Structure formats: C-alpha cells, structure tokens
Amino acid sequence: MIKLGIIGTGWISDQFIEACAKTGMYQLTTVYSRTLQKAEEFGKKYLADGEYFDDLEKFFAEGSFDTVYIASPNSLHFAQSVMAINAGKNVIVEKPACANLKEENQLLDLLSKRNDVYYFEAARHVHEKNFEIVKQEVAKLDHFQGATLTYQKYSSRYDAFLEGKDPNVFSPRFAGGALQDLGIYLVYCAVSWFGMPDDAKYFPVKLRNGIDGSGIAVLKYGNENVVLKVGKTSNSYLPGEIYGLKETLLLCGNAADLNQVFLVDAKGSKKLLSNTPDENPMFAEALDFARILEEDSLEGKMTEQAWLDLSAKVNQVMELLKKSADITYD
Ligand SMILES: NC(=O)c1ccc[n+]([C@@H]2O[C@H](COP(=O)([O-])OP(=O)(O)OC[C@H]3O[C@@H](n4cnc5c(N)ncnc54)[C@H](OP(=O)(O)O)[C@@H]3O)[C@@H](O)[C@H]2O)c1
Incomplete structure (x- = not known):
C-alpha cells in the first residue's frame, strides 16, 4: 500500500x-x-x-x-x-x-x-486511453495539415475576480492564468501527438492585473498551424479537429477530457475510435503512478524518465508562449 x-x-x-x-x-x-x-x-x-x-x-x-x-x-x-x-x-x-x-x-x-x-507531474489526461488512441491515429495519417484544440471553460473563481477580488488562479502572484491552468493540457496534447513545434506564439486577452483570462496560441509545425484556444472567462463547446488530407480526427469534449474521438472520412462518415472514459478523470494517472511506485522496477524508472522528458518539452513550449506574450509572474 x-x-x-x-x-x-x-x-x-x-x-x-x-x-x-x-x-x-x-x-x-x-x-x-x-x-x-x-x-x-x-x-x-x-x-x-x-x-x-x-x-x-x-x-x-x-x-x-x-x-x-x-x-x-x-x-x-x-x-x-x-x-x-x-x-x-x-x-x-x-x-x-x-x-x-x-x-x-x-x-x-x-x-x-x-x-x-x-x-510525477500530474498531467492527468496523458494517462487516459483516449489520449493514446489519438496519438496512434495521428501517427497513421498520411498527411498532417494542422489542428485546432480547445479548452475554454468559465472558471468558478471568475465571479470573485469580477467583484474585484484576487483569486489565486487569476493572480500573477500564484503563477495563474488561462495558459498555465488550461493551456498546459493543450500543449501536452500538441507535444505528445505532433512533436516539438518549430515556433510558438501566444496572443492573450489580458485582465486588469496583467494575467491572461483567455488566448489563442499558434504552434508552427513546418508550414502547418496547430491552434490552441484557451480561456477561463467564457465557455466554448467547439470540438477539437486534427486535419489529414481528406480525413479529419474529430475530438468531442475539450482536448483534456476526450469523451469521444471519431475518424471522419472524405465522405463525412464518422467512425468512433474512443472508449468511454472513466467517471473520475484522475483514475488513470493514479493507477499508472501506483503501479510504478509499487513495482519499483527499472522499467518503471524508464517510464518515469519518459514522462519527465515530456514534461520538460512541454515546459519549453510554455516558456516560448509566455515570452512571446510578455507574461511574467511576481
Ligand atoms: N488535474 C486537474 O484536473 C486539476 C483541476 C483543478 C486544479 N488543478 C491543479 O491543482 C492545483 C490547485 O488548484 P486549486 O484551484 O485547488 O487551487 P487553490 O484553491 O488556489 O489552492 C489549493 C489549496 O492550496 C492551499 N492554498 C490556497 N491559497 C494558498 C496560499 N496563499 N498559500 C498556501 N497555500 C494556499 C489551500 O489549502 P489549505 O487552505 O488547506 O492550506 C487550497 O485548498 C493547481 O496547481 C491546479 O493547476 C488540477
């Protein structure tokens, strides 16, 4: 135990x-x-x-x-x-x-x-089956023509911010903001599914204290764009899309909570690829971490290292995005 x-x-x-x-x-x-x-x-x-x-x-x-x-x-x-x-x-x-x-x-x-x-960094969605399914499907695409991924949800703390208070998640004192809080999930998706971008820029909508309440990030992969739409001041119901040539991967739910994943063919026919996610979105990571901790094996150490490498790459992209938008914390 x-x-x-x-x-x-x-x-x-x-x-x-x-x-x-x-x-x-x-x-x-x-x-x-x-x-x-x-x-x-x-x-x-x-x-x-x-x-x-x-x-x-x-x-x-x-x-x-x-x-x-x-x-x-x-x-x-x-x-x-x-x-x-x-x-x-x-x-x-x-x-x-x-x-x-x-x-x-x-x-x-x-x-x-x-x-x-x-x-372990608790990037919960990386451990879910549907995340891996998308990764495998992206690898099968003959062409890659970019993607649009969304995670935009009205924060329960935004009411307090609008009342003039300073909740942690909207505060530069606590390294808050939409990119840090929700954008990181999308950066994990992009780096895991498409690799490291050649360049990355963030276009934030800043709030009264300089924190980003929402924003659009563009990650360049050669000539292609991966667009990340994040926000904590309004709700978006847009699905995510990953573009092949005539095929599209359609991600229903936000990109951190992949409820359903479809492959849509040239004629618009949809094939369901995903499994029903666990009710508790943290179950998969809790299980992955526990198995590694309990086994304490060389294989487990290698998996931990692979997650650390991924986390470091994500952090590099996050840094590029923050620099491009002049986002700093106290
Ligand atoms: N994986 C996910 O799905 C998910 C979802 C939500 C949040 N998160 C992450 O979880 C973390 C916590 O988020 P949250 O929204 O719960 O944050 P929060 O409410 O601002 O703070 C979390 C806890 O930290 C303590 N705390 C609050 N202010 C503090 C301060 N000024 N100094 C020291 N401790 C303080 C409080 O516990 P005490 O009062 O008991 O000290 C509080 O319950 C964040 O890193 C966030 O990114 C992850």
Whole structure:
C-alpha cells in the first residue's frame, strides 16, 4: 500500500483521493493545511485516525507517508517538491509542476542525484486511453495539415475576480492564468501527438492585473498551424479537429477530457475510435503512478524518465508562449 500525504485541501484533492481509493493501492495517512482545523476537517472524510500538520517542515519530517500529492497554488509547487524530494518522499505534483525553465532545470538537477524517489507531474489526461488512441491515429495519417484544440471553460473563481477580488488562479502572484491552468493540457496534447513545434506564439486577452483570462496560441509545425484556444472567462463547446488530407480526427469534449474521438472520412462518415472514459478523470494517472511506485522496477524508472522528458518539452513550449506574450509572474 502506498502511504499518501496531501498538500492542499481543495476539491481537486478530494477527486484525487477518490481516484486513489478506486485503485485500491493507496492509503491516505497525512494531511497538511495552513490550519490544523482544515487539515482535520479534510482528513476526517477519509480517515479514522490521521496525521495532521500545519507546519510544512514537520509534515515532511514527521509524517509517516512515503508519497506526497501536491495540489497547492502553482507558484508553490516547485519549492514544495524540492522539500519533498530532500525528505525522501515520492512526489505527485499538480500541473504545472514548475512556473518556469529555471525551476525545471533545478528540479531535474536535484532528481538526477536522487534515484531513490519518484517524481510525477500530474498531467492527468496523458494517462487516459483516449489520449493514446489519438496519438496512434495521428501517427497513421498520411498527411498532417494542422489542428485546432480547445479548452475554454468559465472558471468558478471568475465571479470573485469580477467583484474585484484576487483569486489565486487569476493572480500573477500564484503563477495563474488561462495558459498555465488550461493551456498546459493543450500543449501536452500538441507535444505528445505532433512533436516539438518549430515556433510558438501566444496572443492573450489580458485582465486588469496583467494575467491572461483567455488566448489563442499558434504552434508552427513546418508550414502547418496547430491552434490552441484557451480561456477561463467564457465557455466554448467547439470540438477539437486534427486535419489529414481528406480525413479529419474529430475530438468531442475539450482536448483534456476526450469523451469521444471519431475518424471522419472524405465522405463525412464518422467512425468512433474512443472508449468511454472513466467517471473520475484522475483514475488513470493514479493507477499508472501506483503501479510504478509499487513495482519499483527499472522499467518503471524508464517510464518515469519518459514522462519527465515530456514534461520538460512541454515546459519549453510554455516558456516560448509566455515570452512571446510578455507574461511574467511576481
Ligand atoms: N488535474 C486537474 O484536473 C486539476 C483541476 C483543478 C486544479 N488543478 C491543479 O491543482 C492545483 C490547485 O488548484 P486549486 O484551484 O485547488 O487551487 P487553490 O484553491 O488556489 O489552492 C489549493 C489549496 O492550496 C492551499 N492554498 C490556497 N491559497 C494558498 C496560499 N496563499 N498559500 C498556501 N497555500 C494556499 C489551500 O489549502 P489549505 O487552505 O488547506 O492550506 C487550497 O485548498 C493547481 O496547481 C491546479 O493547476 C488540477
């Protein structure tokens, strides 16, 4: 059984714990929150007898867990991951794991010296079957003529922003914004399915504090364009499309929640390629990570490395996009 510690008591931690429970391979033992009361309130939903901390150093030094799930605001991921690795804990950290390339390079350097811990960026959609199906179908296309991918969803925090407040996900202090929060899913899709782009530019719609509320990114692949449409201030129901010559791959649902994938032929006939996704979108990643942690094999280390390489490439593209739009965080 993997003993799990948690940082962050938001809804996403609940969803992750439910996914972990479904695998039958994790046991929540320890919760960190900025207040003990919140840690206990959160833990008691799942634990008869848990360990609760409001001090991060004590959490890592005294907590009996071997793996930590980090679901704090983006700008804290790097420092908390470093603390965890130095304490000999395996890390599952929410996306984006790093706010910039400097953090990523320091992290990779630290990990190269710590073969005793596993480190995973929780890019949940990459682990789902339908994501792999799209990858295989793209590889079969005779021609590739670009794609349009969308993830645009009105944020439950945008009301507060409109009222003049400063929620973390819309704040440069916490490395928020549409690109960081939702765009990273689409960049994962593009890099996994089409490879590294030759160039990348982002055209954001900036909000009053300089954060991007929405935007369009264009990734150049030779002469072709891959267009990524992201946003947290309105809802889009556009499906994604990947263009061959006469065939099109049609992705229903946003590109991070692939509900149905069709191959549409020259005559417009649709063939369903996808499976029904799991009810909990974090189940596939929780299972993948657990298998690697439990087996602790050379093969698992190689898979971890492949995910790390992918994460580093995604971060490189994210950096290009942010630079092109002059997006910086406090
Ligand atoms: N994979 C997915 O589908 C998915 C979905 C949503 C979010 N996420 C990721 O999950 C992470 C958390 O997102 P979220 O929307 O839950 O963030 P959030 O609500 O802003 O913060 C998450 C938790 O971090 C703690 N926290 C809040 N403000 C803090 C501060 N100023 N300093 C230190 N800790 C603070 C809080 O826990 P305590 O009060 O207990 O300390 C809070 O519950 C992000 O990285 C996001 O990208 C992933």
